[in-house]
Amino acid sequence: MIYLITNMKKNTLLLLAICFNCTLFAQNYLDAKESDPTKMGWMKGFPTSDKTLVLASDGSFFKFPALRYSVCHMRQFLPTTEVSAAQKNRYKFKVKLDNNIDQLKFIPTNSNQKMTWSESLYKNYTDGILILHKGKIVYEKYFGALKPEGVHAAMSVSKTFTGTLGAMLVAEGLLDENKTADFYVPELKNSAFGDATIRQILDMTTSLKYSEDYSDPKAEVWIFSAAGNPLPKPKNYSGPKNYFEYLQTVQKDKGNHGEIFAYKTVNTDVMGWIISRVTGKSLTQLLSEKIWKPLGTHIDGYYQVDASGIAFAGGGFSANIRDMGMFGEMIRKNGYFNKKQILPKSLIEDIMNGGSQEAFRKSVYSSLNNWSYRNMWWITHNENGAFAARGVHGQTIYINPAAEMVIVRFASHPEAKNSKIDPTSLPAYQAVADYLINK
């Protein structure tokens, strides 16, 4: 997820990047309790003091530890559009809390020392955690700035919603996965997406000359960020004015589409464009009508938008944790939830079958052994058939079919990269799954 701020004082661009390859952070952070945003008092007081002021205009709102406040208050900093929750047939979870979970032990993959589930939550700067077992809430906790009725930035978990909607349109026949993007959006003809198929975009096997390396000032991500920035453009700005204008300029890299999994946010934004063009609806409206309302969600979600009102499909969603749980449970139940078939069963099967493990093996994510990527979901291909939506700083919807378990976690880890967070997360999830399977 990316956000750019125009720093007018210096008349330059101050770029704020929340990224996947980011190595800008120092190694010593306040721990989860020290950096508790409530304790730190961000934006507290009337008015808040200069020390606790978190600003969009200087980029401070997205720097750790203030980030821990901002992830729960994105709309306070940015223009947004709502993903309306249900007004009728609102779903109510059954709750049967299991206090044993706190004491479950696991060994982090980067350690020899056992850790309890409860300890892992602090280790990972968890803001909210929900565990569903057989559809019932067995565990639910909130930390920091997140309230049960609040929302939290989903970061790249957003991608999974775009991918799922795209795959839904494929299942419904509105999109042909073998057609190229320019068939649906002719403006993409001269871009790298012109000869990329819907399937390649959904599985991110496109070959794009597009770097998300934030340490490189010439990386394309900066142009993307500038285009999507809803603030007024700088004086001499002549670049693309919104996400869609930028996407038309993305060029192809050396390789062919379809060969290597290359996780790049712009694939999702192109998919968002295609979805809107084909349905005549904004991503926010479609998500609300097709998924959020049928689920019976309670809290309006929202997306940050660019100056043209275009939702940031690749990372702009904020949502409530229980509502996310409804989505996860619906996926686990093959698309059926709240007394209706919300998504076709074939679509869920397609996700669970996964994408090309060969293409994934060739990617920079090859350390995630045997995983694949399908419809913007991460498929572990482990013995439990687990698969997940994943976002930087520790966001996830993690589904373990064998354990009949769904975990939703919102977090604000100081490190963006999930490779820093997975060692104390993935084995923790597995420990809960093992416990629930044997329960």
Added chain:
Amino acid sequence: MIYLITNMKKNTLLLLAICFNCTLFAQNYLDAKESDPTKMGWMKGFPTSDKTLVLASDGSFFKFPALRYSVCHMRQFLPTTEVSAAQKNRYKFKVKLDNNIDQLKFIPTNSNQKMTWSESLYKNYTDGILILHKGKIVYEKYFGALKPEGVHAAMSVSKTFTGTLGAMLVAEGLLDENKTADFYVPELKNSAFGDATIRQILDMTTSLKYSEDYSDPKAEVWIFSAAGNPLPKPKNYSGPKNYFEYLQTVQKDKGNHGEIFAYKTVNTDVMGWIISRVTGKSLTQLLSEKIWKPLGTHIDGYYQVDASGIAFAGGGFSANIRDMGMFGEMIRKNGYFNKKQILPKSLIEDIMNGGSQEAFRKSVYSSLNNWSYRNMWWITHNENGAFAARGVHGQTIYINPAAEMVIVRFASHPEAKNSKIDPTSLPAYQAVADYLINK
């Protein structure tokens, strides 16, 4: 309601003003059907065309006719914070529509020709209208960009919420109406508010050197606007950085406080500050907890906020029309609604008794014969005891106790001033009241 945009191209301030004394508009406008925002296609398409693009950065979002789109989508242009609706005990109105209302006739005060109720809705660029009679919905229509589940900018109807909360704190004893503002907010000591009482602020009888004349480039409203602008401040900006910083600089005018009704938005923002300081809660949080949730509202409302996250108490609220109806009906029923006493009965009596008619007569609003202003409500003192919340461009909550009637109207009239809108509104409301009384 005021909003300021930094126009970086010219490195100057482009000011966008929605004002009470505004005479900047030309006299010939597209009529309500011609200017229907859906027909005009604002922001329609993926992406929308240059002709239908409505931008915050160039101020176009608040100019008629694009204004007709923006009033229903304020969050898409501005940072906001939510006023959370109820999650339980959500109120459901009984609906018993009365089609006779459309044909009711009245004579506009600026005309000799009869007009039907139905015609008046177009004349006044109505976006949404709700009539409650004895608590039941008897009339409900939506036009333009407003949807039944949507929200609309309430403009200065927002003031009434701030005033009602302030008066509630007086009734609860948390505020002493005879104490001066600096007793609660010492930072106001050297401002005009330093020796103004809570009562004078609530009734806007303060004497402030504060002009809302937008045709005067030196008017104080521009400084207020610049302070509250959530966008990055211009390069050489050295003024106040948020609403509260500005309020401390407001100076006293020649007269004494308490003598003349002088309708100035900053009174409301000072009251918002006092409310937050005394309760330790933001205006949005307090409104949600004390009123919005107890009412059983369905749709989250929201306020636009400044760079410090301070809600624009004087004009920044957007809300749903049925939710506004719940508020109006609660006031009509002496504070009792949805099976609970939400506001003290004494508070409603205080509003209905009104403020000083003498102070009102000395104001620029003297053409509103015998009216007064109390707790940021407009009291007609007519034979039905009608009183109202009022905002520019035609927003209102109009309560007629004798007719057991509440009207909520959202509109996007090309003229800001209610004096342009009242001639076809106030007699229309009275015609419906007369009909309901005799029904």
